[in-house]
Amino acid sequence: MIRLDNLTLTHGRRAAVHHVTGEFASGSLTAIVGPNGAGKSTLLRAIAGLHRPGGGSVAAPRQGIALLPQVAAVDRAFPVCCLDVVQFGHWARAGAFRAIRPAERARSVQALAAVGLEGFERRPVGSLSVGQFQRVLFARLLVQDAPVILLDEPFNALDARTIHDLLALVRRWHGEGRTVVAVLHDIALVEREFPETLLLAREAIAWGPTAEALSPANRLRARMMAEAWMDDAEACTRDAA
Numbered sequence: 001m002i003r004l005d006n007l008t009l010t011h012g013r014r015a016a017v018h019h020v021t022g023e024f025a026s027g028s029l030t031a032i033v034g035p036n037g038a039g040k041s042t043l044l045r046a047i048a049g050l051h052r053p054g055g056g057s058v059a060a061p062r063q064g065i066a067l068l069p070q071v072a073a074v075d076r077a078f079p080v081c082c083l084d085v086v087q088f089g090h091w092a093r094a095g096a097f098r099a100i101r102p103a104e105r106a107r108s109v110q111a112l113a114a115v116g117l118e119g120f121e122r123r124p125v126g127s128l129s130v131g132q133f134q135r136v137l138f139a140r141l142l143v144q145d146a147p148v149i150l151l152d153e154p155f156n157a158l159d160a161r162t163i164h165d166l167l168a169l170v171r172r173w174h175g176e177g178r179t180v181v182a183v184l185h186d187i188a189l190v191e192r193e194f195p196e197t198l199l200l201a202r203e204a205i206a207w208g209p210t211a212e213a214l215s216p217a218n219r220l221r222a223r224m225m226a227e228a229w230m231d232d233a234e235a236c237t238r239d240a241a
């Protein structure tokens with residue numbers, strides 16, 4: 001469903017992800033885990049078609065991918081209400097700038113209710129707590145109805161109740177046969193909930209069943225790789241050699 005072939009991703013000349021090869025099977029539920037700066041967000045954006053490969057390739061459906069960005073990266077000063085944000089999910093699916101149909105509006109209202117925000121339709125997003133805003137973004141994913149869902153740190157800075165509720169949606173998407181990939185830092189949660197893991201430290205340290213991928217030896221290797229990084233390192237020249 002999503003195949004990475006010798007994928008290298010750069011920011012300018014700086015390498016963020018090197019030579020990653022592997023695939024996310026259709027219907028799989030995979031965590032991407034790794035130290036800060038390991039290239040996890042960059043990789044998600046590349047899968048979503050928002051970051052062009054510096055080398056190698058990403059084979060993924062160009063339609064039908066929904067990306068949840070890190071909540072802190074979303075500008076909430078924008079004067080829109082919760083329903084507007086959820087409606088963006090329809091536009092992402094059916095094309096921008098056309099009128100929202102009554103049935104779609106009804107689905108947006110239902111999606112807000114499904115994430116526990118019944119009656120929040122007209123609330124400005126700037127007035128929400130972080131947890132409530134993350135619920136709104138999950139409601140948008142519900143209306144987007146995509147077969148591939150990419151989540152960038154979906155549970156960061158959330159309380160236990162909110163994580164519990166949003167995790168139930170992730171399990172539901174997996175049960176519906178969607179392909180779900182989530183960047184996560186909570187190893188205990190990954191071990192409990194995610195059957196597959198890609199352990200990334202700019203290179204893929206391990207990719208497969210979670211217990212094997214997150215073995216103590218692999219985690220130590222990822223940490224040692226991170227300690228050796230130089231942020232001003234030039235782009236990798238392995239392919240040019």
Ligand SMILES: Nc1ncnc2c1ncn2[C@@H]1O[C@H](COP(=O)(O)OP(=O)(O)OP(=O)(O)O)[C@@H](O)[C@H]1O
Binds near residue numbers: 011015037041043231
């Ligand atoms: N827009 C950008 N311009 C320049 N460098 C960037 C940009 N975005 C990310 N980087 C760099 O690319 C590397 C990988 O960043 P990325 O955000 O993908 O890592 P991450 O694994 O998601 O990190 P974290 O766990 O801290 O969110 C880092 O060195 C980062 O500083």
